[in-house]
Amino acid sequence: MKLYRIGDITNLTGLSADTLRYYEKIGLLPRVSRSVSGIRQYEERDISRLRFIQRAQKMNFSLAEIGDLLKMRENPQHARDEVRQLASDKLAEVEERVNELDTLRKELQLLLNLCRASEDGCPIIEKIDSK
Amino acid sequence: MKLYRIGDITNLTGLSADTLRYYEKIGLLPRVSRSVSGIRQYEERDISRLRFIQRAQKMNFSLAEIGDLLKMRENPQHARDEVRQLASDKLAEVEERVNELDTLRKELQLLLNLCRASEDGCPIIEKIDSK
């Protein structure tokens, strides 16, 4: 079974050594085994967990939520409903944020168009002033 | 000229007294004048600034950026290009974030649909596992 040191893992994942140690410190990764001289020895299993973490992070899950997901991942048969709940909450959250930001985007766009068209004054400031 | 104490302002704006003092502490508001006994006396001008801050915050400007906007607001003739630049950077930022989140939204939606259709296993975990 191939073993990796922390430097290998930073190359493979792009995560910094500090981040890897941090994940272990907060219990997101179970304690990684050490060599006699105390050096971390990561296995494929750990790499798979880290990749999972990275993908879940891209999906806007917090490290705390990812901790839960990792537990569910370990025993999948019990977890379906919980995972679904978590994902569906996250979807609602993301949808709300998309809507807010999209409204905002339209406003900013409008303001910029006004600003390009206008000769004097600053329509952006004025708009924020008196919306 | 009507004067307001901090409690009036929290009622008018919904900002907490701590937040109002904090804005002053970080220089976002110029030092608010005090009564003989040291009590803050806000004027209409301050309220107008605070409303500006609140609206700009809704547009995703950071307090630092809002500080800049407030300066530009004080002398509008010089500021047009800078304001436009700030707004246009912000627009780009917001657009990028909208796109990211919208992609994410679609993925989560897909995952949830799969999850509803599937009888065994958990397609969400599996998907994060092996995307």
Add this chain to the structure above:
DNA sequence: TGTTGACCTGGAGTCGACTCCAGGTGCCAT
């Protein structure tokens, strides 16, 4: 043998935007 360089530890610092706290003053009503 000496010096890199990768690694280890526990703990502190960072960012932004607050929020909370202890200890104190001012003023009004009972």
Add this chain to the structure above:
DNA sequence: ATGGCACCTGGAGTCGACTCCAGGTCAACA
């Protein structure tokens, strides 16, 4: 004169996700 409330100050604490640091160990190479 006593209680209570709104207010003051400087400073510390909070959140999440890192990032940085000092001081120490270990292995390989010139």
